[in-house]
Amino acid sequence: MIRIAICEDEKETQCLIEEYLDNLSKTMNIEYEVQKYSSGEELLKGSLKDIDILLLDILMEQMNGMDTARKIREVDNKMEIIFITSLIDYVQEGYEVRAYRYLLKPIELEELKKHILTCIKDIETNKSNYVVIKNKSNTYKIYLNEIKYIEIQKKDMLIHTINKGFGVKYSLGKIEKDLKLDKFVRCHKSFIVNLSYVENIKPNIAILESGEEVPISRYRYKEVKEKFLKFLGDTIC
Structure with a gap:
């Protein structure tokens, strides 16, 4: 069971990711459970240890995704982070929080599939x-x-x-x-x-x-x- 969290303040994008994940579950036989958050603050109040893969929007109000990721890395170094963004301007900052994957909006199913499968492979490799x-x-x-x-x-x-x-x-x-x-x-x-x-x-x-x-x-x-x-x-x- 893969535990996936979506932290995205745009409801439409959040729903689209859920729809894509449901598609992957059916076509790739991936078992997962999903948690949804609308802000970095809400995410940080949750149980971070219950997340394997985090889909994290960078441009959110109040605490942005990059600052949220920095807070996460203070307590968790295992979580796989995939940034969601409209502009690929944050690569250098991504190094700081060990996040090397980016989904560009509008999000496409094949791009999400590629990143999720790579993360699952890395999770399984790290455990063994x-x-x-x-x-x-x-x-x-x-x-x-x-x-x-x-x-x-x-x-x-x-x-x-x-x-x-x-x-x-x-x-x-x-x-x-x-x-x-x-x-x-x-x-x-x-x-x-x-x-x-x-x-x-x-x-x-x-x-x-x-x-x-x-x-x-x-x-x-x-x-x-x-x-x-x-x-x-x-x-x-």
Whole structure:
């Protein structure tokens, strides 16, 4: 069961999306439940943990969609966000809230279908992708999409996730083999970064959306930059 929320202040657009989702449910055999909101404020008062995919209008009165998404990302990094807009002027801001998909008004069924199916695929992939780290008496199961970056300090490995950090005895080379997703890149002899959380790449550092900085070695910069641009090209539709 996929939990979808629509946050849209135009009743006509809200009804059209519902109609399209009903069509997808019948033709693609997708089970879903839908929640409807007419403002960002109303959405934020609801239960965000019950949402897998959010269709979020950018231009709403009072709190706009981009500010609403920023509030969501303070407490939830897993939700898939699809922006609804009349103008594709918000791509750079979308990076900040890990939202790479946009639906242009007037919304078309095939475009909605493409984005929804991609989100469902990503949700299923994220649920099945994790790494198991054994550390003396502890065994950690860490979901890959929650890892921001990994670093080596002396003989210890620090795995920085969205919620906490894990200090373990482990090899960077070994965990690099376990990170099956293309979004992880070795940017330094002592660092691996998840491109999903990168906001900006500079010659010597990757700046994360949280403001944290991860070093990039000089001879790896070109490769990291190319992978970052490819990642953005693959995810922005």
